Amino acid sequence: MTNLAERVAAGDRRALGRLLSQIEREDPEAQKILAGLNIRPDRALVIGITGASGTGKSTLVNALTRVLRKGTTDEPPQTVGILAVDPSSPFSGGAILGDRIRMRDLAGDDGVFIRSMASRGHLGGLSRATDCAVRALDAAGFEIIIIETVGAGQDEVEIARQADTVIVLETPGLGDDIQAIKAGILEIADVLAVNKADLPGAEAAAASLEAMLNLEKKGEDGWRTPIVSTVAATGEGMQALAAAVFRHRDYLKRSGEWARREQERAGRNLEERLRERLFDRWKASAGENALADAVRKVASRECSMEEALERLLLKEDAAAKSKG
Amino acid sequence: MTNLAERVAAGDRRALGRLLSQIEREDPEAQKILAGLNIRPDRALVIGITGASGTGKSTLVNALTRVLRKGTTDEPPQTVGILAVDPSSPFSGGAILGDRIRMRDLAGDDGVFIRSMASRGHLGGLSRATDCAVRALDAAGFEIIIIETVGAGQDEVEIARQADTVIVLETPGLGDDIQAIKAGILEIADVLAVNKADLPGAEAAAASLEAMLNLEKKGEDGWRTPIVSTVAATGEGMQALAAAVFRHRDYLKRSGEWARREQERAGRNLEERLRERLFDRWKASAGENALADAVRKVASRECSMEEALERLLLKEDAAAKSKG
Numbered sequence: 001m002t003n004l005a006e007r008v009a010a011g012d013r014r015a016l017g018r019l020l021s022q023i024e025r026e027d028p029e030a031q032k033i034l035a036g037l038n039i040r041p042d043r044a045l046v047i048g049i050t051g052a053s054g055t056g057k058s059t060l061v062n063a064l065t066r067v068l069r070k071g072t073t074d075e076p077p078q079t080v081g082i083l084a085v086d087p088s089s090p091f092s093g094g095a096i097l098g099d100r101i102r103m104r105d106l107a108g109d110d111g112v113f114i115r116s117m118a119s120r121g122h123l124g125g126l127s128r129a130t131d132c133a134v135r136a137l138d139a140a141g142f143e144i145i146i147i148e149t150v151g152a153g154q155d156e157v158e159i160a161r162q163a164d165t166v167i168v169l170e171t172p173g174l175g176d177d178i179q180a181i182k183a184g185i186l187e188i189a190d191v192l193a194v195n196k197a198d199l200p201g202a203e204a205a206a207a208s209l210e211a212m213l214n215l216e217k218k219g220e221d222g223w224r225t226p227i228v229s230t231v232a233a234t235g236e237g238m239q240a241l242a243a244a245v246f247r248h249r250d251y252l253k254r255s256g257e258w259a260r261r262e263q264e265r266a267g268r269n270l271e272e273r274l275r276e277r278l279f280d281r282w283k284a285s286a287g288e289n290a291l292a293d294a295v296r297k298v299a300s301r302e303c304s305m306e307e308a309l310e311r312l313l314l315k316e317d318a319a320a321k322s323k324g
Numbered sequence: 325m326t327n328l329a330e331r332v333a334a335g336d337r338r339a340l341g342r343l344l345s346q347i348e349r350e351d352p353e354a355q356k357i358l359a360g361l362n363i364r365p366d367r368a369l370v371i372g373i374t375g376a377s378g379t380g381k382s383t384l385v386n387a388l389t390r391v392l393r394k395g396t397t398d399e400p401p402q403t404v405g406i407l408a409v410d411p412s413s414p415f416s417g418g419a420i421l422g423d424r425i426r427m428r429d430l431a432g433d434d435g436v437f438i439r440s441m442a443s444r445g446h447l448g449g450l451s452r453a454t455d456c457a458v459r460a461l462d463a464a465g466f467e468i469i470i471i472e473t474v475g476a477g478q479d480e481v482e483i484a485r486q487a488d489t490v491i492v493l494e495t496p497g498l499g500d501d502i503q504a505i506k507a508g509i510l511e512i513a514d515v516l517a518v519n520k521a522d523l524p525g526a527e528a529a530a531a532s533l534e535a536m537l538n539l540e541k542k543g544e545d546g547w548r549t550p551i552v553s554t555v556a557a558t559g560e561g562m563q564a565l566a567a568a569v570f571r572h573r574d575y576l577k578r579s580g581e582w583a584r585r586e587q588e589r590a591g592r593n594l595e596e597r598l599r600e601r602l603f604d605r606w607k608a609s610a611g612e613n614a615l616a617d618a619v620r621k622v623a624s625r626e627c628s629m630e631e632a633l634e635r636l637l638l639k640e641d642a643a644a645k646s647k648g
Contacts, residue, residue: 035630
């Protein structure tokens with residue numbers, strides 16, 4: 001067990017893969033291994049990438065990864081861990097088609113690790129699993145972690161909040177110029193990429209995004225969301241995108257946001273996990289059927305919701321006393 | 325306290341108003357009063373009405389209420405409690421402009437009670453408050469309760485799930501025929517109303533809704549979502565809408581869905597409340613700062629999330645022992 005934790009820290013890819021599988025299926029063992037992982041004094045930069053389907057996210061993630069692996073004019077080459085998270089899909093990790101194509105594309109590079117994670121039916125679980133997976137990749141020493149999410153709904157916003165720097169992807173010509181920008185998505189963008197910028201309408205799309213940014217982000221705090229035009233398929237604009245990401249990282253560190261976002265994230269994740277564990281503990285102590293029995297009584301109008309709740313809360317106390 | 329509960333049950337509108345205010349501001353007193361309320365052997369029919377802004381929801385709720393108050397050919401007059409719920413607004417209840425206009429419109433009718441409820445920043449709270457308010461109106465004897473929600477996002481879907489019968493409102497000519505129908509909204513519709521059916525494009529809108537329903541709801545369970553054309557401003561189609569609602573109620577009762585939905589709702593609400601109370605209890609026992617201290621340690625990388633979590637869980641045990 002500590003053995004697996006040590007192997008993850010030492011960069012053993014099979015051990016990392018096993019840990020991520022345990023995390024994905026919510027195996028309690030994973031919690032013990034995560035508790036035993038080393039904590040690096042510094043942490044990875046976590047990039048979230050989101051956008052509607054058809055915007056070319058996977059291609060862009062690959063192209064960006066290649067640039068990060070080579071290094072830019074200002075930055076040395078970095079190791080990259082990629083988590084492709086799909087809140088809408090019940091398919092599970094590591095073996096979906098897109099992944100295999102990607103793995104071939106980035107194959108043979110020990111500085112890259114790719115992993116898919118899929119929903120197990122509840123978003124809370126996926127967002128928790130994403131947090132754990134990020135920490136596993138961090139402990140394994142990856143310098144940059146990319147979380148790629150499918151779609152741009154509320155679920156994706158939730159997952160993108162696990163990132164330091166959020167890139168929102170747009171493309172011209174998806175019907176309306178700005179149709180694919182959903183409410184709330186622009187707000188979370190630290191960097192906007194207009195991908196497929198060789199298509200007609202790219203300039204108009206960039207201009208309307210610019211206008212929307214000016215409307216929505218007026219009075220922001222020292223960071224002006226840049227709009228970068230890219231053609232991920234040919235690699236065009238990828239250096240500029242990487243540069244924008246690093247500029248944002250520098251801004252985060254300079255302004256104190258780097259620590260603030262980590263604090264916020266730790267707070268959200270820890271509280272979430274605590275609530276879950278308290279409920280699990282209650283269930284273990286009160287008995288599996290206590291809640292179902294109470295629900296039946298409330299639904300059949302034998303007692304009020306409030307009475308049922310008070311009785312359920314007393315149940316654990318009684319159980320704890322009779323044990324103690 | 326029991327006094328207020330008794331007054332609510334006796335139909336005292338001021339007492340009901342006070343209880344709803346307590347519920348809205350999450351006053352713990354409200355829980356005691358709710359626990360003391362009488363439980364009617366039968367319960368009210370809860371209608372949820374949702375749709376984008378501009379679809380004429382408030383006008384339709386008023387027009388529908390007038391029909392329900394008069395009775396239809398098959399149904400006697402019914403008393404109606406209206407909850408206007410706005411997840412996006414921080415404004416609080418009872419005094420917003422729309423309400424006052426409405427109150428004038430339905431004024432002097434003791435069989436109608438109208439109340440606004442606004443968000444206090446967290447959706448969980450609003451959905452909980454809606455549940456409590458529905459039960460208060462139920463105990464006060466209203467035969468039909470209408471929950472009107474603004475917009476059609478995830479928040480509204482959450483609130484609409486508190487209803488037995490969900491009416492989704494559409495209008496022709498909001499740009500695209502079907503633009504205003506967001507993913508997930510059609511799924512929750514038990515009745516579709518195409519309001520402002522006197523505008524151009526109404527037939528096309530109804531036809532494309534029909535087509536979407538056929539796509540999405542194939543293989544449904546004995547209920548075919550009807551599409552009703554209405555002009556709420558003139559009252560046109562309101563009898564047909566009321567008839568559709570009652571047909572759905574009869575279907576629910578006949579098929580066992582009436583009890584199943586109540587069971588599901590009670591389960592969701594009771595579990596939610598239990599989780600909240602367990603967390604509150606933990607906070608009271610472990611101390612307000614315990615969580616914040618742990619978050620600081622995790623964020624500054626002094627310890628792992630998992631270690632912090634285990635220590636937090638031990639805190640309550642220790643506190644309980646030293647008290648016991």
